[in-house]
Amino acid sequence: MNNKLLLLFFVFFFIKFNSFAQKDVAKPVFRDSAQAIFSEAISESRLVPPKDEHKIYNPRNRGINKVVPGKGYPKGVDAALQSKKGEIPSRAPILNFDAVTTRSTPSDPTGVAGLNHYLNAWNSAFSIYDKEGNLLMPPASLASIGGEFEDETLGDPIVVYDQFADRYLISQFSDTPESFLIAVSRGPDPVNDGWYTYRFSTNRVLPDYPKISVWSDGYYITTNKNSNTADQSQVIYVMERDRMLQGETAQFVSFPLPGIETNGFYSPAGFNAMGNTMPPRGNAPIIYLQDDAWAGVSEDHLKIWLVNVDWDNLANSTIEESQQLGSASGVSPFTATFDGGAFNNLEQPGNAPDIDALQATMMYMTQYRRFLDHNSVVLNFVVDVDPTQAEHAGIRWYELRQYGDGNDWEVYQEGTYAPDGSDRFSGSIGIDDQGNIGLGFTVLDDSPANPVFPSIRYTGRYQGDELGVMTLEEQSLVEGQSPNPSSRYGDYAHLTVDPADGITFWHNAEYFQGENRLNHIGVFRLASDLTRDVGITAIVSPIDATLGANEPITVTIRNFGVGTQSNIPVSYTLNGQTVNEIYDERIEASSSVDFTFSETADLSELGESYNIAVRTSLTGDQNPENDTISRVIRNLPPRDVGVTAINGPTTSENLGNEEVSVTIENFGGEAQSNIPLWYQVGNNNRVEETFSGTIGVGENHVYNFQQTADLSVDKRYRLSSGTNLQDDFDPTNDSEEASVANLNCIPEGSDCDFGDGISYFELGDILNERIPCNNGYGDFISYSTNLDRAQGVYSLILQTYFQAEGNEEQFSMWIDLDDNGEFDDNERLITSQALRQANSSFVFDFNLPEDAALGQHLLRIRAGDTRYEGDLNSPCDVMAFGTTHDYSVNIIDTELDIEDFILNEAELMVLNEYNNHYRVILETTFDETLRITVHNVLGQKMLENKVENNGDGYIYDLDMSYAARGVYLVRIGTRQVGKVKRFIVK
Structure with a gap:
């Protein structure tokens, strides 16, 4: 970058961030008002049946x-990842029922609990239940509300309960003309009290993906509109709440989001107030995520705007940038x-x-609640847990706190909930009046060992638990029976907190049957309504470490109940022996304490795993399910490190000459420093260095070797690296291997958004499923399988996501038999074969040449739409639509015996490592035992020994440092035949 460009670069960022520091303020961009139309109580006589059709709602607005x-x-694993499920026992669901069966695609599930009713809606109908799940009003079209809803069924409904007014809201949008339709119940009974209905114009713009939130001075709506001009056009709408509750003519005002960066489809959120105390009027927050993978965003952050509406003079209303919560504020x-x-992101079974x-969506709802010493808001959105791997969806969630009205918001805690290999997404989060957080979500898994169709589950955490962790056991609400027949899902879920008690969560989401x-x-x-309910939530110590004969046992006792408790019997059991003690102090309701037993435990056996079970035995405990918790504690050997x-x-x-970078992990129970390390390229001499820093128990460190590796020749390389710590406990975890290739070309840049290319590859022991496209190139050379040239014919199984027209989706395959990092025409084993149908397996046979060189080789496979730019059969051409993948194969010959191999194919190498220490190498896949001998020039035998194949060949470390200078002969083979190599000891 030249100096002029560099100057412009810094000027741009100065203006960008300085303008933010000045808190850009925007005025309304559209104002209107609407009259209420009175609608009578909902009667069965005027119910309009919901449409029973397989309809895709609003597909045109979901731009890529x-x-x-x-x-x-991040360039790797999410730093906020919770990779293990919570262990605190959680109670089974109180109520479970299916609300509706529909073929609307997506169904847009939404629902809220009021004091006496549960109002449920979907595309584009609704129903009403009592709080026991009994149906009070059967499913009916939204047109049944009457008034402005008459004959209107366009969709994207949202239902809201305004706790401060004991009223319900129902919304949908309209395109005749473009507008919001809002119905407000005239009283607390949505069946019998009637409705006020409004039509608010959106000025010839369809208000896609609306989400409503309640604030003291208005009903706020966020939308996915005007993505390219969201900082100037109408995105946020506010309706005059006070007048709507009275059925009066109500004003309506819309704002842009100054300073926002969008990347296509987007969805901000307003803070939805709940609880017993309303927030002060004004300063209504709007929040949205900003991903640094987007243009114009330099750091991942949460951006907050504040809206102030002057209903007496709408021209005085404002929206302003308020805060940017990035890494300095605790956002990972x-x-x-x-x-x-x-x-099209998450793969289903089948x-x-x-x-x-x-x-790119703030999931519904963003829940705000006021506590005695702070205000809290909880929110969530989906993230890719590790963008360097195949898609793995997790839920990034936050609790922000504000210590005083008008003060800045702070990140109190964050977490990414993805506790196993399943995808979790479509989350909805809430916080009860005790500060406990509930999270509902959808689970999906396409793995053959654990297939999960879209299923609905929940977890949560208690106020006071370890920050950033969903500590409760994951519970199922319903397990899916079928896959989603469409890519559209949701488009959201909806969790709310019951206003009747402030602690019960109601979650609404979709699953599938056919x-x-x-x-x-x-x-x-989560919170208990029981008087006497005490249990164990954690074993605090000991932790995995080098342990002794007198380890203190510390546990966390939680009072789940609503009454204060004391004199609680507590016990732990170890090796069949139980220790009983009493915690005699008070534990207030919904709080926890740590308790250390006076009797210690003997955990001194090195390498042993101890199962410790702890329980409470409170007399009259009303929920014994949470009384007990157990954990396995390992006595780690003090010295145990390895390259991972x-x-x-x-x-x-x-x-x-490339830098070699490795990760070292301390598996042992004591911190380690001055760790000897090595790396090796193929069977060449090892490079040995020492890491002089310190690695704590359970920690890891990235080490970059000072001596580089020469990978300048185009070919495949095997890299290995490990540790040589003296007295290391477990040498099996010391080392790791990786494959890397220096290639003459890597055809990156293809487009596979339409599903072009290879999505599934199976050859011998290689099974690669759900292959991500990324930039059109996939490095899979660490995947390897044996191919027996004596077998001749091999079968390859492939799939593509692309639905080909006229068999244009084709593939070709090469094996680099001469190991020069290039794929020549005479090495192409499959040419322009067709993949005729999406998501179907096709089997292709190919032959290995009879004289194919034994050993490891690179395999390249390319697939794409041949009607467009790029030559499929030119291995370096970038295809307009397609993918290129590289793998490894190891060619063997089961009909070739060891003696033929030694005489005709084997190469014997003697490498001088250091100070007359040599490495003798015979690379082959044979696994029978051979013999090694060393003679001097006089024919005297200096050494004879057995040598085994270690997986990479026959390798023998030969110490000649005590031998006289001169010429020696080394031989490896059987007693009948062998290879001989001459070497010199200096």
Whole structure:
């Protein structure tokens, strides 16, 4: 970058951030008003049946999200990841029922609990239940409300309960003309009290994906509108709440979001007030995520705007940028966009379409509640847990706190909930009046070992638990029976807190039975309504470490109940022996204390795992399910370290002298420093260095070797690295291997948003499913399988996501038999074979040449739409639509015996490592025992020994440091035949 460009670059960022520091303020961009139309109580005589059709709602508004390839953090695993499920026992759901069966695509499930009713809606109908799940009003079209809703069924409904007025709201949008339709119940009974209905114009713009929130001075609506001009056009709408509750003519005002960066589809959120105390009027917050993978965003952050409406003079109303919560505020980097912005993301079991993960969206609702010493808001959105791997959806959630009205918001806690390999998305989050947080979500898993169709589950955490962790056991509301027949899912779920008690969560989401979408209601509670309920929630210590004979046992006792408790019997059991003690102090309701037993435990056996079970035995305890918790504690050996990953170099073009980077992990029970390390390229001499820093128990560290590795020749390399710690307890975890190639070309840059390319690859022991597109190139050379050239014919199984027209989707395959990093025409084993149908397996046979060189080779496979730019059969050409993948194969010959191999194919190498220490290498896949001998020039035998194949060949470390200078001969083979190599000891 020249100096002029550099100056402009800094000027741009100065203006950008300085303007933010000045808190850009915007005025309303559209104002209007609407009259109320009175609608009578809902009677069965005027109920309009819901439409029973397989209708896709509003597909035209879900434009693809745009990202900058390669831009953004994290570059690896999400730093806020919770990778293990909570262990605190949670109570089973209180209520579970299916609310509706529909084929509306998506169904847009939404529902709220009021004091006496549960109001449920979907595309584009509604129903009403009592709080026991009994149906009071059967499913009916939204047109049944009457008034402005007459004959209106366009969809995207939202239902809201205004706790401060004991009223219900129902909304949908209209395109005749473009407007919001809002119905406000005239009283607390949505069946019998009648409705006021309003039509608020949106000035010839369809208000896509609306979400409503309650604030003291208005009903706020956020939308997905005017993505390219969201900082100037109408995005946020506010309705005059006070007048709507009275059925009077109400004003309506809309605002842009100054300073926002969008990347296509987007969805901000307003803070939805709940609880017993309203927030002060004004300063209504709007929040949205900003992903640094998008153009114009330099850091992942949450952006907050404040809206102030002057209903007496709407021209005085404002919206202003208020805060940017980034890394300095406690927001960890996140990846909120999947598949380069495309909307087919999460793979289902079977051949069903990939599901839309609902990316770039603040999920509904963003719940605000006031406490004695702070205000809290909870929110969530979906993230890709590790963008370097195949898509793995998790839920990034936050609790923000505000210590005093008008003060800045602070990140109190954050977490990314993805406790196993399943995808979790479509979350909805709430906070009860005790500060406990409930999270409902959808689970999906396409793995053959654990297939999960879209299913609805929940978890949560108690106020006072470890920050950033959903500590409760995951519970199921309903397990899916079928895949989603469409990629559209949701488009949201809806969790609310029951205003009748402030602690019961109602969650509404969809699952599938065949072609049908079912909206399911699950009701659960974290806080207890029991008087006597005490249990154990954690074993605090000991932890995995080097332990002794007198380890103190510390546990966390929680009073789940609503009454204060004391004199609580507590016990732990170890090796069949139980220790009983009493915690005699008071524990207030809904609070926890740590208790340390006076009797210690003997955990001194090195390497042993101890199962410790702890329980409370409170007399009259009303919920014994949470009384007990157990945990396995390991007595770790003091010295045990190893290399757990080779981070670099990676496969690329034009490699040379490359830095070798590894991750070292301390598996032992004591901190370690001055750790001897080594790396090796193939069977060449090892490079040995020492890490002089310190690694704590359970910690890891990235080490970059000072001596580089020469990878300048185009070919595949095997890299290995490990530790040589003296007295290391477990040598099996010391080392790791990786494969890397120096290639003459890597054809990156293809587009596979339409599903072009290879999505499934199976050859021998290689099974690669759910293959991500990324930039069109996939480095899978660490995947390897044996191919027996004596077998001749091999079968390859492939799939593609692309529905080909006229068999244009084709593939070709090469094996680099001469190991020069290039794929020549005579190495192409399959040419332009057709993949005729999406998500179907095709089997292709190919032959290995009879004289194919034994050993490891690179395999390249390319697939794409041949009607467009790029030559499929030119291995370096960038295809307009397609993918290129590289794998490894190891060619063997089961008909070739060891003696033939030694005489005709084997190469014997003797490498001088250091100070007359040599490494003798015979690379082969044979596994029978051979013999090694060393003779001097006089024919005297200096050494004879057995040598085994270690997986990479026959390798023998030969110490000649005590031998006289001169010429020696080394031989490896059988007693009948062998290879001989001459070497010199200096």
